[in-house]
Each structure stands twice: as structure tokens, then as C-alpha cells.
Amino acid sequence: MRRRSPWPRSLAGQAIALQILVIAVIVLAGSALAVYDARRDGDAAAEAQVLGIATTLADSPSTAEAIESGRATEILQPVTELVRNQTDIAFITIMAPDRTRYTHTDPAQIGGDYLGSIEPALQGRTFTEVYTGTLGPSVRAVAPVYDSERRVIGLVAAGILQQSLAQRWRSQLPVIAAIGVGALAISMLGVWGIRRRLLRQTRGLRPEELRVMYDHHDAILHSVSEGLIVLDGSGVAVVNDEARRLLSLPAGEVSPDELPEFLRSPNPGARDEVHVTDDRVLVVNRSRVRSGPDTSEVVTIRDRTELQGALGELTSLKVLTDSLRAQAHEAANKLHTIVTMVEMGRSEEAVGFATAELELSQQLVDRLSHAVGEPALVALLLGKSAQASERGIELTVTEESELPADTDELFLTAQELVTVAGNLIDNAMEACDPEDPWVEVTVHQNAQRLLIRVADSGEGMDESMFQNAMKRGYSTKPEAGEGRHGFGLALVAQVVRRHHGHLSADMTYGSVVTVTVPRP
Known part of the structure; x- marks a missing residue:
């Protein structure tokens, strides 16, 4: 027994299958791009956040005064923890130029050496980097602290763990998924409507059947010995070779103004009307054709000159x-x-x-x-x-x-x-x-x-x-x-x-x- 192909046979079915495939690819690709964009935006926002916190603390006069007073840990540790809790970042570390920590999220790490790059900050530049420290991989920013004579007397480092960033953009996945499913559902509804319209217009025919029908239609139009013209609401829809010869019509599209006067006004139902042109005697029949809401008219023309x-x-x-x-x-x-x-x-x-x-x-x-x-x-x-x-x-x-x-x-x-x-x-x-x-x-x-x-x-x-x-x-x-x-x-x-x-x-x-x- 011959197995039936899973691919639709009708033109409407094939068109819809292709549309569903394209829509699915577009929705999946759009969702993937949305996830990527959410992750990239999250990283950029985190980088801007830690850079702003580090810069603000480094530029604060109280920070420089606390370092110069020799009581940096005592004064700054409560301040950094308060800021950290309010901004929900991983750590804020204030250190000496030799990397000695004055503050840290883990008090046990105070007095130890800061892990990470500080050379640009020692040269007076604020910078960001991704580095694995004592708390794990993080996005961090380092800003220099100046005294009154613009000498670097300390550094402020603020960071967010990459694990926290991942949790942030992953929290957007349900929203992205819901939007993707909604777009897919709306698209399927539109495709279903298109399928119904295509089935109605093509009568469920396959592409090869439509091609054969067109070839036969075109061959018949060119081979019949009578002139044939189809008129619709937009003008002249079809003109065969014999009609062009009998009415001396030009090649290509024909406008209603190029038709003889007796064809410019509607007269459906006319039978065996004889009309005289400049060089021919023509017998004309006209029939109305209804196709849904549209109405067209088929005109046949015979040469009676000889x-x-x-x-x-x-x-x-x-x-x-x-x-x-x-x-x-x-x-x-x-x-x-x-x-x-x-x-x-x-x-x-x-x-x-x-x-x-x-x-x-x-x-x-x-x-x-x-x-x-x-x-x-x-x-x-x-x-x-x-x-x-x-x-x-x-x-x-x-x-x-x-x-x-x-x-x-x-x-x-x-x-x-x-x-x-x-x-x-x-x-x-x-x-x-x-x-x-x-x-x-x-x-x-x-x-x-x-x-x-x-x-x-x-x-x-x-x-x-x-x-x-x-x-x-x-x-x-x-x-x-x-x-x-x-x-x-x-x-x-x-x-x-x-x-x-x-x-x-x-x-x-x-x-x-x-x-x-x-x-x-």
C-alpha cells in the first residue's frame, strides 16, 4: 500500500505549512534574541550600577577623610554595608593603594589583600572588569580616592556577582516565553483564516493541478477561432489573439478606452448582435458570469465580413x-x-x-x-x-x-x-x-x-x-x-x-x- 506523504498536497495546505514553519522560526529566533538582549542589557545595567556606586563613594569627601584619619575600617565599614544592602550588590571594598582592604562584605577578609586589577585606578582612571575574587566571578568597578592635593590615597571597588546577574535575566524568561506563545497563537489564528480563504479561492487544488489548468486555459484562449474578451469591474481581464485581430487591439494590457464603442457599456445577455467596425462585420454575444460578490462579463466575437x-x-x-x-x-x-x-x-x-x-x-x-x-x-x-x-x-x-x-x-x-x-x-x-x-x-x-x-x-x-x-x-x-x-x-x-x-x-x-x- 502506498504511504501518504505527510506534506500537504493542496496549494492552500502547502502555503499554510510553509507559513507555519516560517512563523515558528521567526518566533523562536525572536525569543532567543529577546533572551540575549535581556542578558546584555542586564550586564550593561550592572556595569553602570557598580561604576556609579564606586565613583560616588570615591568622590565623597568623607571617604578621603576617613582614610587620612587612620580609622577607615571603623568609619567606612558600616557605610559600605548600608549602601550594599540598599543597592543589592555583592560587595563594596575600600582599600589602600597597596591593596590592603579597609572594608569587605566578609569582615574576616578585612586587612587582607584585594584580588583584582588596580593599576588603572592608581593612575587616576576609573575602570570596570570581570574578575573572580573571594566571592566568585563578578562584574566590578574600581575608582581612585584623592586627597586635597589630588594624590591617590585609596581605592573603592564595587561588584555584582555574575550568578546574581544570571538570576536577574532568567527571571524575564517566563515573560518572554508568554509573549512568544501569544505571538505564535495569534499567528496561527491568522494562518487559519488565510487557509480558509485559499481553500475557497483555489477549491483545494494542488499546485500541479493549477498549473495544468492554467496551461489548458491559456492554450484554449489562443487556439479558439472566436474572439474572446472577459470584462470585470477593473476593466479588461482577458483578451485572446483572435479578439485582438478582429478589433485591432494592441499587444499587452488593454484598457477599456481602447475597446470599440459597442463594448464600453455593459450589455449582458446580448445575443448575435451584428456590429460594423471600420473594416469588419462582427457578430457579438455577451454573457454575465457571477463569482462570489464580483460580476464579470464574457464577450465572444465572430467575424462575418466575408x-x-x-x-x-x-x-x-x-x-x-x-x-x-x-x-x-x-x-x-x-x-x-x-x-x-x-x-x-x-x-x-x-x-x-x-x-x-x-x-x-x-x-x-x-x-x-x-x-x-x-x-x-x-x-x-x-x-x-x-x-x-x-x-x-x-x-x-x-x-x-x-x-x-x-x-x-x-x-x-x-x-x-x-x-x-x-x-x-x-x-x-x-x-x-x-x-x-x-x-x-x-x-x-x-x-x-x-x-x-x-x-x-x-x-x-x-x-x-x-x-x-x-x-x-x-x-x-x-x-x-x-x-x-x-x-x-x-x-x-x-x-x-x-x-x-x-x-x-x-x-x-x-x-x-x-x-x-x-x-x-
Whole structure:
């Protein structure tokens, strides 16, 4: 059976174990430093104490007078014992320059020689030292006693046993230990709170599991074919490579100001919204994500640019097909009429009836095929002409219309021509005056510029309405209906901006929208 490692497996457990280890080391080291500091402070305080006592007694005039009187032991022994008892030091010894003791804690030692260094004091200097005397190792200070002529006539030595010093700093150990235990307990309480938070945030996962999760997350973000953006309260949290490409975002961190306008305001729950940027048609979905008290938003973006162009061509062909189907039905009715007229013996009238409308239609086909070299645009114009005829709208392609026969010389591609002309014609047929419905189309390209102009009998748009229509997006939601005005004009504006052209609207002989594209 495999033995379980005592080391925690989760990230929270490992982080807490490391914190406990560090805290324990810090508390133990701090306690050791506190003990060392207490001992050092005790030694320094003891040294200062004995130095002060020795200096005070040596500088006292009564001490010099007692030595000079020859009654030093009799006068000074009671004084030194009183001072010693009040200051709780080990000994106070007053001696002659030849080391003979006048006073001592042990009266039996009076008259004997002082053990320790006195040479600096004989030279007039007060000093301290650690020395083992008759009472044991001690910290002592020695100060000279001067007569009126500043001659050294005696010495004062005061000392504290090191054993007493040890007892002093050892008495602080319970306090230091209590402080250390209290600090450790408070730290453990904080660590426990951190552990709970880490477990909640990491869901108890191990470090290798988090690493694998991050690697998978990063790989998915960079490999998905859709643009992905995560927005939170602080701004843009995540942007993948495809989103940077579709929105032309810079590398590195992205600020909310660098996002397109339709992503700067919150709109969670949006589904399949179509937005037009300067060079793309994008389908956007937005979803709200709740994680605890925080709320974020996931935005997915799909590129519909190429699909939109293909749909434009397909729409033009569908319009032409529907028109041909309607004309076939109408032709059947006309054929029955012609056959009946022949049976009635009115052959000449039947021929005239059959060829009149066919001649007009063929003239339009021949003129467009000759003047406009792009087949997709010819199909669009023919289809729109038939569609307008069915709706009772007079659609005219001006004699000025002309495109190069070589389609490679066109300033716009076939898809772009269909997008621009088709959307402008659709808008014009929707906007023209029902009382006098007419639409006029001009498509002309020379060596310097391409001109596409569509006029209608409608009321037109002022500058503010025109600018808003170019920016407005299009929604595929059921409630949005089939209205495509804003979306169509936005697509036209996109093509124009892509080729550094100009799009304008005015009211001259009608509502006129003009697209001008310069030579590449």
C-alpha cells in the first residue's frame, strides 16, 4: 500500500505549512534574541550600577577623610554595608593603594589583600572588569580616592556577582516565553483564516493541478477561432489573439478606452448582435458570469465580413432569380394573349404586342452589359430594376454609368460593388415618395475615381441622422424585424472607409447619396 506523504498536497495546505514553519522560526529566533538582549542589557545595567556606586563613594569627601584619619575600617565599614544592602550588590571594598582592604562584605577578609586589577585606578582612571575574587566571578568597578592635593590615597571597588546577574535575566524568561506563545497563537489564528480563504479561492487544488489548468486555459484562449474578451469591474481581464485581430487591439494590457464603442457599456445577455467596425462585420454575444460578490462579463466575437459579402452577392442573384420567375409567369399570360390574337386572325397586332416590351427589356440588358463590365453588378442592377418595376417604382440607370471592361481595373471588388450599390438602392426604394416613386442610379469610374450615386424621391436625411445611420448596428433578434437601413448604410460606410473614400448625402434634385472612391 502506498504511504501518504505527510506534506500537504493542496496549494492552500502547502502555503499554510510553509507559513507555519516560517512563523515558528521567526518566533523562536525572536525569543532567543529577546533572551540575549535581556542578558546584555542586564550586564550593561550592572556595569553602570557598580561604576556609579564606586565613583560616588570615591568622590565623597568623607571617604578621603576617613582614610587620612587612620580609622577607615571603623568609619567606612558600616557605610559600605548600608549602601550594599540598599543597592543589592555583592560587595563594596575600600582599600589602600597597596591593596590592603579597609572594608569587605566578609569582615574576616578585612586587612587582607584585594584580588583584582588596580593599576588603572592608581593612575587616576576609573575602570570596570570581570574578575573572580573571594566571592566568585563578578562584574566590578574600581575608582581612585584623592586627597586635597589630588594624590591617590585609596581605592573603592564595587561588584555584582555574575550568578546574581544570571538570576536577574532568567527571571524575564517566563515573560518572554508568554509573549512568544501569544505571538505564535495569534499567528496561527491568522494562518487559519488565510487557509480558509485559499481553500475557497483555489477549491483545494494542488499546485500541479493549477498549473495544468492554467496551461489548458491559456492554450484554449489562443487556439479558439472566436474572439474572446472577459470584462470585470477593473476593466479588461482577458483578451485572446483572435479578439485582438478582429478589433485591432494592441499587444499587452488593454484598457477599456481602447475597446470599440459597442463594448464600453455593459450589455449582458446580448445575443448575435451584428456590429460594423471600420473594416469588419462582427457578430457579438455577451454573457454575465457571477463569482462570489464580483460580476464579470464574457464577450465572444465572430467575424462575418466575408460571409456578409457573399450574402450580398447571393441576395443580388436571388433578386434576379425572383424577378425572372415573376417575368416567366407574366410571359405565360402574354403568350396566351398572343396565341389568342393569332387565332383571331390579328397576326400583325400579335407581333407588335410580343416585341414591344421585349425590345425595351433587351435594350436595358444590352446597355448594362456593354457599359458595366462586372457581371455581379449587372445582375444586381437588372434584378433591382425588375424588383422596382413590380413595386411600381421607376428605377433608372443613367446613361452616364460606365465601368471598365477589364474587371481587374476596378477600384472595388465585385463583393464591394454589390454591397455598396445594393444597399444604397434598397434604402432608396424604401425611402422614395409613394406618390411619385422613382430611383436613379449612376455607377461611373474614370482614371481618378469611382462614383456611385443613388437618388430617390424621398425626404432624405439631415447630417445628424445620416451620421447616426452610418454608425448604427443591426440586430438579428426576432423583434428587430427585417429593417436593414442602418445596417446597410453602415456596411457602405465600412467599404468607403476601407478605401479612403467619401460618403455624403444631400438634397438637390432629390435625396442623393454619393460614394466616391479614389484611385488606389
